[in-house]
Amino acid sequence: MSNSGIKIFAPACVSMHSFGMPNLSIAMDNPGNEIIAHIDEKNIYATIDLYSKEKDDKNNTKEIVLDIANAFLKYINSNKGIRFEILNKIPFDSGLGQLESSVTGSIVAINDILKSHLDKQEIFKFLIEKIQDYNIEINPSNIAANLFGGIILYNKNTNNPIQKIYSPHGINFSLILMKREINNGIFDILDPIHLLDQSSNIALLIKGLMISDLDLIADALKNNELERFFTNKIFEEIKRISYKNDVYSVGFSHLGESIIIMNPNSLIEDKNSKELEKYLKNNGEKFKILTAKLNLNGLYKY
Numbered sequence: 001m002s003n004s005g006i007k008i009f010a011p012a013c014v015s016m017h018s019f020g021m022p023n024l025s026i027a028m029d030n031p032g033n034e035i036i037a038h039i040d041e042k043n044i045y046a047t048i049d050l051y052s053k054e055k056d057d058k059n060n061t062k063e064i065v066l067d068i069a070n071a072f073l074k075y076i077n078s079n080k081g082i083r084f085e086i087l088n089k090i091p092f093d094s095g096l097g098q099l100e101s102s103v104t105g106s107i108v109a110i111n112d113i114l115k116s117h118l119d120k121q122e123i124f125k126f127l128i129e130k131i132q133d134y135n136i137e138i139n140p141s142n143i144a145a146n147l148f149g150g151i152i153l154y155n156k157n158t159n160n161p162i163q164k165i166y167s168p169h170g171i172n173f174s175l176i177l178m179k180r181e182i183n184n185g186i187f188d189i190l191d192p193i194h195l196l197d198q199s200s201n202i203a204l205l206i207k208g209l210m211i212s213d214l215d216l217i218a219d220a221l222k223n224n225e226l227e228r229f230f231t232n233k234i235f236e237e238i239k240r241i242s243y244k245n246d247v248y249s250v251g252f253s254h255l256g257e258s259i260i261i262m263n264p265n266s267l268i269e270d271k272n273s274k275e276l277e278k279y280l281k282n283n284g285e286k287f288k289i290l291t292a293k294l295n296l297n298g299l300y301k302y
Contacts, residue, residue, distance in 0.1 A: 005038035006113045010105030010299040011149075012090045012292070013097035013142040014175075014260055018252040019205070019224055020198040023154040025097075025141035027295040028173060033101040034087040037109035043081030046070050046110075050085040056092045059136055061099045068130050069106050075126060076116045082109075094177055095257030100142035103127065105299055108147075112301060120147045124162065139254075149298035151209065165209050172269040172293055174261040175253070176238070176276065179286035198225050214248060218262065221249035234285065235259070238276060245272040 011032040016024040040047065046069035051062045069082065084106060090098040107127060111118050118126075124147055131138040141154040144162045153163045201220045208216030222243075238259060239250045247269075248262040263269035273289050280287050 005036060006109050006301055008035040008037070008105040008109045008112075008299055008301050009033075010035060010101040010108075010146055011295040012175075013100060013139075013145040014095070014173075014253040014258075015097070015139050015142055016205075017139075017254050018226060019221065020202055020226070021205070022139065023141045025139065025145040025152050025154075026173075027145040027149045027152070027298055028096070028175070028292040029295040030290055030292040031089045031091075031096070032295075032299075033090050033098065033105060035102065035105035035109050036085040036087075037106070037113050038083045039113060040081030040083045044073070044079055046073060046082045046084065046106075048084045048086060050087075052087045053092065057088075058093065059099070061092070061102065062086075064099065064134055064136070065102045065106055068103055068127070069110060071130055072107050072110055072126065076111075076114065076118070078110075078114055078116075080114060082113070084109075091177055093257055095252070095254030096175070097139065097142040097146070097254075099136070100139060100146055101299075103131075103138070104143050104146040108299055109301075121162075123147065128156075145298065147298050149296045150294060153206075153209075171214070171248075172263040172266050172291065174263060174269055174273050174276075175290040175292060176259040176261070176280075177288045177290065178234075178258070201225065214264070218248035221251055221262070224251060227251075234280075234283070237279060241275050241279060242272050245275065247272055 009032045012028045013025045014028065015022055046066055048062060048066055054062060086102055088098060090096050090101055092098055104127065107123055111123060124144060127143050128140055141152050144154050145152040148162065148164055150164045153165050155161050201223045204216055205220035208220060242250045242261055245268055248264055250259065250261050253260045261272065263272065269291060277289060
């Protein structure tokens with residue numbers, strides 16, 4: 001952080017929507033958006049000087065971030081403006097929470113640089129109320145994962161809606177970002193939350209999370225009933241190679257925009273990623289493989 005501004009790292013988050021649990025999110029340590037904020041003494045509103053990779057912003061997220069930032073300035077009765085630079089290192093439309101990262105990081109930056117002293121629960125409450133104004137999916141559990149880190153279960157109908165339920169050590173993730181859709185558009189016609197035959201797997205997943213049993217978690221994710229609808233040969237081969245290498249699980253992030261692989265350690269992650277990279281290149285696919293660990297603490301300033 002410089003004398004004249006603040007820099008925030010806001011992590012990518014993966015929701016378990018494709019498993020039937022849209023309110024369960026995992027915060028990653030890679031990738032993450034960078035939000036740089038400076039006080040603007042000449043204005044009383046927020047502006048964005050730089051919004052990187054804006055040409056890929058099909059959902060106009062820049063305007064949403066700006067609108068929410070200005071609403072927050074009004075909410076805290078600020079008489080100062082803020083100038084932002086937002087480096088979108090989380091790809092747009094990747095299922096990794098790009099919008100939630102930018103929105104949450106921007107509000108935390110304002111709160112810090114203007115010394116508003118709102119705690120994370122207050123910031124979360126403001127954001128949850130504000131996102132209802134937009135006709136775009138903004139995931140509450142992704143916002144909570146950004147703020148608190150780890151694995152978050154969100155239930156708006158309880159007195160304590162945010163539960164940070166699991167913080168394993170040593171687990172590694174591989175994130176495969178494909179340049180084309182490989183989920184057959186199944187989530188456009190099928191809402192996984194309405195599938196009753198997912199209930200036993202969801203119960204097994206929650207039990208595994210609660211007692212820190214990675215084998216139970218892996219069994220639940222491997223038994224994802226939705227996968228019977230996935231007929232894409234690329235996804236099936238990724239699963240075959242990965243399970244041969246003893247990964248814990250292979251599945252889709254959020255609504256299937258990316259593939260997430262849970263590895264028991266970095267050795268297996270490295271071996272599996274190299275084999276997948278070779279396979280995808282030989283098939284002429286355009287892709288990127290990222291490695292990540294759990295982000296246990298959420299966004300931070302530096």
